[in-house]
Each structure stands twice: as C-alpha cells, then as structure tokens.
Amino acid sequence: MEVQESYPVDVDSLRADFPILQRKVGGDISTPGEGDDDTVPLVYLDNAATSHTPDxxxxxxxxxxxxxxxxxxxxxxxxxxxxxxxxxxxxxxxxxxxxxxxxxxxxxxxxxxxxxxxxxxxxxxxxxxxxxxxxxxxxxxxxxxxxxxxxxxxxxxxxxxxxxxxxxxxxxxxxxxxxxxxxxxxxxxxxxxxxxxxxxxxxxxxxxxxxxxxxxxxxxxxxxxxxxxxxxxxxxxxxxxxxxxxxxxxxxxxxxxxxxxxxxxxxxxxxxxxxxxxxxxxxxxxxxxxxxxxxxxxxxxxxxxxxxxxxxxxIGMENVQAHEELLAEYAYDRLNEFDDIEIYGPPGDDRGGLVSFNLDGVHAHDLSSILNEQGVAIRAGDHCTQPLHDKLGAAASTRASFYIYNTKAEVDKLVDGLEVARDLFA
Ligand SMILES: Cc1ncc(COP(=O)(O)O)c(C=O)c1O
CATH class of the missing domain: 3.40.640.10 (Type I PLP-dependent aspartate aminotransferase-like (Major domain))
Known part of the structure; x- marks a missing residue:
C-alpha cells in the first residue's frame, strides 16, 4: 500500500483535474490515446519542457x-x-x-x-x-x-x-x-x-x-x-x-x-x-x-x-514553489545515494524543481528509452543549453522535472528505472 505523503499542495485532488495523468503509455503512437491495453501507467517528469493542462x-x-x-x-x-x-x-x-x-x-x-x-x-x-x-x-x-x-x-x-x-x-x-x-x-x-x-x-x-x-x-x-x-x-x-x-x-x-x-x-x-x-x-x-x-x-x-x-x-504560488522544492530535494537526495550518478547544479535544498544527471556508462538517450518502457517520461539531450553541456563535459544529460501533480512515489519510480538500466548495461 502506498504511504500517504503530506505535500504543500493537495496532490490527489489536483491530479483529478488532469485526466492525461491517468494515461497508460507504450502502445501504438500513430493513434494517440489508443492502444493502451498492455501498456504501463504514465509517470510524467518532463514538466520543464511542457506541463499538463487541467480541465x-x-x-x-x-x-x-x-x-x-x-x-x-x-x-x-x-x-x-x-x-x-x-x-x-x-x-x-x-x-x-x-x-x-x-x-x-x-x-x-x-x-x-x-x-x-x-x-x-x-x-x-x-x-x-x-x-x-x-x-x-x-x-x-x-x-x-x-x-x-x-x-x-x-x-x-x-x-x-x-x-x-x-x-x-x-x-x-x-x-x-x-x-x-x-x-x-x-x-x-x-x-x-x-x-x-x-x-x-x-x-x-x-x-x-x-x-x-x-x-x-x-x-x-x-x-x-x-x-x-x-x-x-x-x-x-x-x-x-x-x-x-x-x-x-x-x-x-x-x-x-x-x-x-x-x-x-x-x-x-x-x-x-x-x-x-x-x-x-x-x-x-x-x-x-x-x-x-x-x-x-x-x-x-x-x-x-x-x-x-x-x-x-x-493553489497559491508559494505552495507551488514549496512543492517544487520538496520534490527537487527528494529527487536530488535519492539520486545522490548512488556513486555512479553525476548530478549537475547546486545542492538539493537550493534549486528549482528539476534535476539533471548522468548515469555512468549509459547515454542519456538510452536511459530515456529504458525509462520510457516503464512509463517514466523524462527528457534527454542538451535541453537547449549546448554550450553549458560543453562546459560540463557532457554531450547530453537526463532531466527529471516536477510540477504540482507529481509525487515522491513517482520519483521512486524514476530511481527504480535506473536499476533496470544498470542491469542492462552492466
Ligand atoms: C529557461 C528557458 N528559457 C526559454 C525557453 C524557451 O521556451 P519556449 O520554447 O516556450 O519559447 C525554455 C524552454 O524550455 C526554458 O526552459
């Protein structure tokens, strides 16, 4: 049973405003929204690119x-x-x-x-x-x-x-x-x-x-x-x-x-x-x-x-900010547990609601594909910051970004997904 977390925003009731979050993904992409029968629930962590739209x-x-x-x-x-x-x-x-x-x-x-x-x-x-x-x-x-x-x-x-x-x-x-x-x-x-x-x-x-x-x-x-x-x-x-x-x-x-x-x-x-x-x-x-x-x-x-x-x-923008910071810190801490992950940017308690990182030995695009198979939508690439990536010495990175409807359980799914990538590329 999932432990009920307390958040600065009422995540459960907010999620009800976003039917897309109930989607399953992984089926035929030629007919959006269909062919979902044998697919996996969506975990959407690509909000810095585009957030979802409530009813x-x-x-x-x-x-x-x-x-x-x-x-x-x-x-x-x-x-x-x-x-x-x-x-x-x-x-x-x-x-x-x-x-x-x-x-x-x-x-x-x-x-x-x-x-x-x-x-x-x-x-x-x-x-x-x-x-x-x-x-x-x-x-x-x-x-x-x-x-x-x-x-x-x-x-x-x-x-x-x-x-x-x-x-x-x-x-x-x-x-x-x-x-x-x-x-x-x-x-x-x-x-x-x-x-x-x-x-x-x-x-x-x-x-x-x-x-x-x-x-x-x-x-x-x-x-x-x-x-x-x-x-x-x-x-x-x-x-x-x-x-x-x-x-x-x-x-x-x-x-x-x-x-x-x-x-x-x-x-x-x-x-x-x-x-x-x-x-x-x-x-x-x-x-x-x-x-x-x-x-x-x-x-x-x-x-x-x-x-x-x-x-x-x-919702209140102060609450939105608090929720973003909570998830960013949680994600940072969870990813920071692993020696084979390099996280870019400031510490978890001093950042906006996103975390970019690389997993040793796995290209960001491969990681993104593996996570996609588990329904986890993250972004891989240079995030329109190529000179910054040159400076970081990374051709690309993987970015998880959060919004008002995301939960710690979804961050955990991201972290679980990394295990699958490690097993595949070990
Ligand atoms: C910091 C920043 N600036 C500018 C943009 C460009 O936004 P848009 O593509 O909506 O013009 C983005 C989009 O990702 C962004 O993150």
Whole structure:
C-alpha cells in the first residue's frame, strides 16, 4: 500500500483535474490515446519542457470556441466584443500575476518565451547596439536567449560576454562584476536554469546592470510557472515566459517591459492590428501593447492562459514553489545515494524543481528509452543549453522535472528505472 505523503499542495485532488495523468503509455503512437491495453501507467517528469493542462483550462478554451469565437479589436458585433474583452483582460490578468502595476500596457502576448526574447533583440537590439557595446549573458542561458543575443551581437558589431558558472553551477558574481561595465547595454539572464536548476540572483544582477546604465532581460520560462514572481521587486526591464509550462496552452507567451521602454521601442512585426494610421508613404503605431501584436493574435490561447493563472492562483504560488522544492530535494537526495550518478547544479535544498544527471556508462538517450518502457517520461539531450553541456563535459544529460501533480512515489519510480538500466548495461 502506498504511504500517504503530506505535500504543500493537495496532490490527489489536483491530479483529478488532469485526466492525461491517468494515461497508460507504450502502445501504438500513430493513434494517440489508443492502444493502451498492455501498456504501463504514465509517470510524467518532463514538466520543464511542457506541463499538463487541467480541465479548467481546457474548458475555458472550449467555451471560447463554443460560445464567443471571433476576431478581436476589429469588430463591432457582439461576439467580437466578447472576445475582445476576454482577450484584453487576459493581459491584465498576466500583469497582475507578475506584479506589473502598469497593467495590460506592459504585457504583450507572444508565441512563447523565445519570441519575446527575439522581439526585444530585434526591436531594441538592432537599433541600440553597435561596435564597442556589450551584451552580458550567462553560461547557463537557454538557446532562446544565448543564440538570439549572440546573433544580434554579430549583426550589430557588439560583443557577447558570458558570466561564468562555478563548480556548483551557480553564477560567479565576481566575474559578473568584471563583465558588466560601461560598455554593457543589456544583461540577459535566465531566472531559473532549465538544466542546472540554479535560481539566479536576478535582483542583484538588475542592480549591477542599472548601475552602468544597462537594461536587464530576465528569462522567466522556468520561474513564472513555479514560484511567485514580482517583476517590479526584481526591477527587471524586460521579463518573459511561456504559457505551456504553467498549465496553459501552447502558442502563447508573454513579454513584460517597463512602459517607457516599450513606448520607445519600434515594433518587431508589422501588419494589421498594430497600426493606427497607414498611408502609401508611412504608418503610425497602435497603443501598447497592441503595437507588438501584429496580425490576429492568440485569442483562444490568451483566454487559456488567463484560466491557467486563475488555476495556479487558487493553489497559491508559494505552495507551488514549496512543492517544487520538496520534490527537487527528494529527487536530488535519492539520486545522490548512488556513486555512479553525476548530478549537475547546486545542492538539493537550493534549486528549482528539476534535476539533471548522468548515469555512468549509459547515454542519456538510452536511459530515456529504458525509462520510457516503464512509463517514466523524462527528457534527454542538451535541453537547449549546448554550450553549458560543453562546459560540463557532457554531450547530453537526463532531466527529471516536477510540477504540482507529481509525487515522491513517482520519483521512486524514476530511481527504480535506473536499476533496470544498470542491469542492462552492466
Ligand atoms: C529557461 C528557458 N528559457 C526559454 C525557453 C524557451 O521556451 P519556449 O520554447 O516556450 O519559447 C525554455 C524552454 O524550455 C526554458 O526552459
């Protein structure tokens, strides 16, 4: 009999909101959801890539399509007005959730974190960077940030610099002090590393950036889903995250920017909905945030993201964080029992809700396949941090990442799965 654990969140009742967690996996993949008869129960530990979507969010999206599906901004008819109100209010909901007191004008919806990063890199970076300038990143940046700024730096003649990590996978803040200097125009830093689990001192980095007159862009893809975030307390100039990692749908993310900065920036994409007046010679731009949302925006996804925020707010982000930390520490301790496992990143009691590791003699992809046969879904690869993996001396790693519905028993299944891999590869 499974021992009932006590958790910061009510795992049993939360799990009931996610029918997908009842899935069995391992059958024919050509017909998703079918062919499950002789298969194994799903243990989903790939939440840093994408979390699952509760019925409440699926229902909100279905209601939109069933009841008030229509294009926004342009219509005077009833459905368009309903859709517009819901879509616009979703921006307010996001602003409130991340502590942006300027409301919807400081929150533009994007496709995801990556597009939010590209928006600032293109709209701000191409205009503002040039030879002699530097952009300061970290060695643990996700490619969304690293590749984007690296390439914009190349195009503008600016220099991309990388703050070192230490042996524990934390930022070397002395090195940060050396790198962030008068040439620095932008500091772009991940809040929680999706590979190491490191929680970075983004507030301190914001102070360091501001002291030299630079801006800071914080990549919140792993933090907004998993802990309370207050962009104003951090003093971030820009902050970004994705809906699909926080109980929301794919196809939506958000870019927060301080109002005066967004005001000054040129648009990234041109087209309908983002203009005020167009002539054959020129065009002027819509108010914030619509200036940054060209074309038909992600309306259903916006409604879904607002519902996801409602769902997480009901649980309480402090509780979400406590649950994440509890499972991360438990997983770290369990994996740390074995000499043949190398864990990357800081100790178990000082990290976000994920653990990346390698098992001696077993490639991460092989390990992932073996775990998959037991229903355990984890991620193997470089997690979009190739330069970091080069630095760690590992071609790839295996990452288990947790969310509100995971349990210690599921971590135990992961650890049991490693035994099978050891037997096979011994
Ligand atoms: C830290 C971090 N930044 C950026 C991203 C990119 O997110 P998206 O693919 O939703 O744009 C991810 C996704 O894994 C991430 O973990």
């Amino acid at each position: 409440q969010v699926v229902d909100a999206i279905a209601d939109y399509y069933r009841e008030y599906n229509s294009n926004v901004h342009r219509g005077i008819h009833h459905l368009s007005q309903e859709a517009s109100v819901a879509y616009e209010e979703a921006h307010d909901r996001v602003a409130e959730f991340i502590g942006a007191s300027g409301g919807r004008e400081e929150v533009a919806f994007t496709k995801n974190t990556t597009e939010a990063m590209n928006t600032v890199a293109y709209a701000w970076g191409l205009d503002e960077l040039g030879p002699g300038d530097s952009v300061v990143l970290t060695e643990m940046e996700h490619h969304a940030s690293l590749v984007t700024w690296q390439q914009i730096a190349k195009r503008t003649g600016a220099e991309a610099r990388y703050i070192r990590i230490d042996e524990d996978g934390r930022l070397d803040m002395e090195h940060a002090k050396e790198l962030i200097d008068d040439s620095t125009k932008m500091v772009s830093v991940v809040h929680i590393s999706n590979t190491l689990g490191t929680v970075n001192p983004v507030s301190d980095l914001a102070d360091m950036a501001h002291d030299v007159g630079a801006y800071i862009f914080v990549d919140g893809a792993q933090s907004v889903p998993t802990r309370p975030v207050d962009v104003e307390a951090i003093d971030a100039d820009f902050y970004a995250f994705s809906g699909h990692k926080m109980c929301g749908p794919t196809g939506i993310g958000a870019l927060y920017g301080k109002r005066d900065l967004l005001d000054e920036m040129q648009p990234y994409h041109y087209g309908g909905s983002m203009i005020r007046r167009v002539t054959f010679d020129d065009a002027t731009w819509e108010d914030l945030p619509w200036k940054f949302e060209a074309g038909t925006p992600p309306i259903a996804q916006g409604v879904g993201l607002a519902a996801a925020i409602e769902y997480l707010d009901d």
